[in-house]
Amino acid sequence: MTKAAVFGNGSWGTAFAMVLADAGCEVSLWGRRAELAKEINATRVNPDYLPGVELPAAITATADPAEAAHDADFTVLVVPSQTLRGNLAAWAPMLAPDTVLVSLMKGVELGTAKRMSEVITEVADVPAERVAVLTGPNLAKEIAARQPAAAVVACVDETVAQRIQTACMTPYFRPYTNTDVVGCELGGAVKNVIGLAVGIANGMGLGDNSKATLITRGLAETTRLGLAMGADPLTFSGLAGLGDLVATCSSPLSRNNTFGTNLGRGMTLQETIAATKQTAEGVKSCESVLDLGRRHGVDMPITETVVSIVHDGKPPIVALKELMSRSAKAERR
Numbered sequence: 001m002t003k004a005a006v007f008g009n010g011s012w013g014t015a016f017a018m019v020l021a022d023a024g025c026e027v028s029l030w031g032r033r034a035e036l037a038k039e040i041n042a043t044r045v046n047p048d049y050l051p052g053v054e055l056p057a058a059i060t061a062t063a064d065p066a067e068a069a070h071d072a073d074f075t076v077l078v079v080p081s082q083t084l085r086g087n088l089a090a091w092a093p094m095l096a097p098d099t100v101l102v103s104l105m106k107g108v109e110l111g112t113a114k115r116m117s118e119v120i121t122e123v124a125d126v127p128a129e130r131v132a133v134l135t136g137p138n139l140a141k142e143i144a145a146r147q148p149a150a151a152v153v154a155c156v157d158e159t160v161a162q163r164i165q166t167a168c169m170t171p172y173f174r175p176y177t178n179t180d181v182v183g184c185e186l187g188g189a190v191k192n193v194i195g196l197a198v199g200i201a202n203g204m205g206l207g208d209n210s211k212a213t214l215i216t217r218g219l220a221e222t223t224r225l226g227l228a229m230g231a232d233p234l235t236f237s238g239l240a241g242l243g244d245l246v247a248t249c250s251s252p253l254s255r256n257n258t259f260g261t262n263l264g265r266g267m268t269l270q271e272t273i274a275a276t277k278q279t280a281e282g283v284k285s286c287e288s289v290l291d292l293g294r295r296h297g298v299d300m301p302i303t304e305t306v307v308s309i310v311h312d313g314k315p316p317i318v319a320l321k322e323l324m325s326r327s328a329k330a331e332r333r
């Protein structure tokens with residue numbers, strides 16, 4: 001039987017552990033708090049992140065990283081992006097030899113502007129062939145309700161992506177493979193920033209033309225960045241690009257979208273942070289995505305606008321006027 005370790009028992013870690021168990025894997029689910037692990041094992045429910053959802057018997061929760069990592073054929077990493085480096089440094093000595101590391105995270109590291117797979121290869125000292133990324137339109141609550149969805153598993157070694165694909169394929173979860181790791185990761189990270197922008201527009205009372213414009217021009221700036229970084233532009237019209245953008249920008253389940261909506265309605269950043277119980281990656285990653293754009297000489301006006309609202313306190317109405325009064329451009333440049 002395939003053994004999987006999932007490091008991170010938040011909403012996506014727990015929902016994905018369910019997917020793996022439904023696909024026939026034996027799953028160890030690691031989280032920081034021993035009392036929560038105990039409660040999950042006793043009640044088969046993660047009350048903090050997926051209340052009301054019964055977890056399959058093949059999932060065992062633990063707060064001991066060595067126990068979780070033991071003998072795992074693959075090790076899934078699903079903690080907030082900005083905490084990955086520190087966490088993985090502690091876990092690396094415990095990882096099973098030859099385990100494949102699978103990132104479910106959608107962020108870019110602040111300061112280094114590194115993608116999560118880059119942080120993983122660096123910190124765990126493993127070759128890129130042993131690191132995969134799973135991404136796509138996967139709102140945790142819907143997956144936990146076993147509603148049909150698709151995803152992408154990306155790895156530079158397609159056979160490794162196929163192994164992960166097999167390990168997590170269920171009647172309701174359909175993963176495709178891809179070898180464009182850069183494009184898949186950028187799709188996931190930048191969509192959170194665009195999700196914030198669409199949420200802000202929503203909170204300001206703007207309609208569907210405005211939101212469709214942000215989604216489309218958001219995809220344009222994601223693709224520009226991807227091209228500059230060597231990604232395949234076709235990735236952005238797939239599940240990791242357009243697919244995830246549509247899910248995030250249209251769903252009130254998206255934490256990034258909701259965060260933006262609260263800001264657009266006039267809440268302060270501090271009030272919005274206080275109202276957000278889970279990880280909204282775009283809040284921090286908008287700065288690292290902008291950094292990445294600058295490092296590659298790519299103009300990212302929507303990302304820049306989001307940073308100015310979220311981190312510089314610019315009123316959304318002022319930021320919107322500035323965005324709309326930029327010089328005239330050709331669509332494809």
Ligand SMILES: NC(=O)c1ccc[n+]([C@@H]2O[C@H](COP(=O)([O-])OP(=O)(O)OC[C@H]3O[C@@H](n4cnc5c(N)ncnc54)[C@H](O)[C@@H]3O)[C@@H](O)[C@H]2O)c1
Pocket residue numbers: 008009010011012013031032049078079080081083087104105106107138139140141277278279281
């Ligand atoms: N929730 C979704 O629908 C979804 C879907 C796809 C991808 N993702 C991505 O998955 C990643 C995790 O998101 P999530 O939704 O599970 O977040 P979450 O907020 O629901 O859970 C985060 C988990 O990380 C833990 N955590 C927080 N700080 C930590 C630290 N310093 N060290 C160790 N653990 C820590 C929390 O205790 C919790 O278990 C993000 O990158 C997100 O973009 C989420």
Ligand SMILES: O=P(O)(O)OC[C@H](O)CO
Pocket residue numbers: 106136137138139140192195244247248253254255256257279280281
């Ligand atoms: O809740 P969000 O905004 O982190 O989005 C969740 C997933 O990434 C959607 O695919």
